[in-house]
Amino acid sequence: MQSKVVVGNAHSEGANRSGWFLGHFINPIDDIRSTSDLEVKWGMHPAGDGRSEWAMNEEATTLSILIKGRFRVQFPEQEVILSREGDYVLWSPGVPHSWSAESDCTILTVRWPSKSGDSVAVS
Template sequence: MLRITDGDRIATGNAMDSAFNSCRGWFIGPFWEPDVGLRCSGVVEVKWSNHVADSQKIGVSGRDGTTSLAVLVSGSFLFTFPDEDPAEVTLGSQGDYVMYGPSVLHTWKALEDSIVMTVRWVPEILPDGSQGNLTDIKRGHRV
């Protein structure tokens, strides 16, 4: 496993490193102190998630101002969007993805053991017309 090195110009590591457990798999984003260099970002968040079959998100989330992209690395994964059309999206082949905008309520379920990489960012202009950044959105928010 590639060891974690943090720098201002080059950073290395492995997204499955246990060092990222404290942030539920988020290895790039505003969760990290600036001294980690490139991994501390106020504009993008990146997460590597291992899900066992039948694990699921209880309740819906999506109340922040980020746009999200979830890419299936392996397995089969179901996203449910209770207020949207389509209401369900199944990622079943490596590379399948779903993208959803700010404040889109969603939940998920692993249909098989799955690996999903998620990227979140703040769009330039939020639906309410304001401009934000991840640091402001995450301040006082969940990881």
């Protein structure tokens, strides 16, 4: 049986999964970080980093919180700039989005639920 207390480093543990360190994709499945309830990402993005292609989650709600830096999230009808520590943006399933780091920044993102294949490209 796995420990009921886990200590780690979000940055290093998520390095092989684009920053995602808690969710359905963690093995072994009896690790308390393996859950379909939610997934968590520690994103460290250099200035200019981004995803220009549109994507959306079919079932997951997403919350992104700025830890440091300046980060832009684009939606079809709106653009959001996170510029103060603690600024956040929350969006529902089915909302297309893209993003870019305007400066070196760190973003904490939480999605729920955590489901394989839920993130899809949008044309």
